[in-house]
Amino acid sequence: MDMMKIACLGLSGVLLGILLKQMNSPFADLVSLGTCLLIIFYAVSKLGFVLELLGGLQDRINLEAGYFKILMKITGITYLADFSSSLCRDAGYSAIAGQIEMFGKISVLAISSPIVLTLIETIYSFL
Numbered sequence: 001m002d003m004m005k006i007a008c009l010g011l012s013g014v015l016l017g018i019l020l021k022q023m024n025s026p027f028a029d030l031v032s033l034g035t036c037l038l039i040i041f042y043a044v045s046k047l048g049f050v051l052e053l054l055g056g057l058q059d060r061i062n063l064e065a066g067y068f069k070i071l072m073k074i075t076g077i078t079y080l081a082d083f084s085s086s087l088c089r090d091a092g093y094s095a096i097a098g099q100i101e102m103f104g105k106i107s108v109l110a111i112s113s114p115i116v117l118t119l120i121e122t123i124y125s126f127l
Contacts, residue, residue: 002046006039029091036087067118070111077107 013035020028051072058068081104088097 002042006042009038010035032090033087036083040083067115070115073111074108077104077111080104081107 013031017028017031017035020031054068054072058065081100085097085100085104088094088100
């Protein structure tokens with residue numbers, strides 16, 4: 001049911017944006033941005049349930065809290081980079097969108113380095 005609401009909100013925003021763009025209104029981009037923000041805020045409100053579920057999963061598989069935090073940061077960076085680069089690309093700023101995506105990838109690589117090092121050490125200990 002929630003997906004139906006989001007789909008209706010998105011389609012309404014698109015139709016209103018198209019209508020305003022045909023009228024050469026400067027508010028067409030603001031409608032698009034507002035629609036995107038409403039959808040992302042609704043998605044963030046649903047994130048609490050996912051975090052509770054992942055917290056229970058962390059207890060079951062005995063994952064260290066530090067690694068779990070790193071995985072959550074990586075997930076957040078990925079979604080934020082994708083969302084912001086999509087907004088920039090839709091606004092016609094594809095060069096900035098590409099830079100945001102590149103910075104997101106570098107950030108994920110930097111944050112995930114402790115996990116990669118631990119994985120390499122674990123593999124090395126088996127040899």
